[in-house]
């Protein structure tokens with residue numbers, strides 16, 4: 001990397017379809033002291049706390065986008081945007097530039113770290129791909145992913161399959177991947193993460 005690499009951590013993206021185990025993989029990296037930026041959680045925090053986002057989301061989707069307590073109403077917003085692609089694009093145009101800015105500020109605070117991780121389900125669509133040194137894709141068979149999410153969330157199998165159908169395809173993800181973690185509950189997860197950790201430390 002560049003001459004001032006100590007100040008610029010390597011940037012690793014971790015992505016994968018719903019229920020693939022991205023969050024679990026990131027928890028393991030986190031146990032190894034790697035700083036993690038969870039794009040989706042952070043986006044939701046910003047949607048609830050950033051006044052300019054709130055105003056623009058209400059202008060786009062109506063006051064129902066936030067409930068009586070002022071909390072972002074995901075169920076209502078999901079119904080609106082997943083049925084209307086132009087509204088989803090408009091929502092993303094409000095949120096993603098602010099998330100990108102927030103990510104950049106967070107990265108600035110991580111100087112001196114050998115590498116950092118950005119976790120996102122929709123990495124490419126959020127326009128972050130260009131800043132990443134490597135992309136790690138977490139993979140698991142679709143039937144297992146559906147089973148995990150059925151167990152984790154209050155979603156029906158049909159809802160989960162509809163989300164999978166809207167997400168980046170497995171082929172697109174494979175094309176993005178520099179490294180793949182197989183979270184199929186056959187191959188052990190921790191050694192795969194540890195192997196990548198050693199590799200990223202060596203490259204930093």
Ligand SMILES: CC(C)(COP(=O)(O)OP(=O)(O)OC[C@H]1O[C@@H](n2cnc3c(N)ncnc32)[C@H](O)[C@@H]1O)[C@@H](O)C(=O)NCCC(=O)NCCS
Pocket residue numbers: 017018039040043044073074075077078081088092095099120121122125126163166167
């Ligand atoms: C659209 C919303 C209301 C759906 O909420 P809901 O609780 O029903 O689903 P959840 O957040 O678990 O997302 C389910 C799946 O939808 C897809 N998805 C989520 N947000 C987006 C988006 N902005 N654009 C395209 N697909 C999306 C992803 O594949 C995700 O895995 C919510 O995801 C949202 O507010 N998204 C905006 C924030 C965002 O863009 N997050 C992504 C990382 S920056």
Ligand SMILES: Nc1ncnc2c1ncn2[C@@H]1O[C@H](COP(=O)(O)OP(=O)(O)OP(=O)(O)O)[C@@H](O)[C@H]1O
Pocket residue numbers: 016017018019020021022023024025121148149152183184185189
């Ligand atoms: N190897 C595994 N063994 C057992 N349970 C697992 C394994 N991997 C993931 N899970 C469980 O499956 C569920 C989905 O995993 P996780 O939340 O990490 O997925 P994700 O890819 O982050 O999903 P989403 O895109 O919905 O946020 C969680 O409840 C998690 O604990």
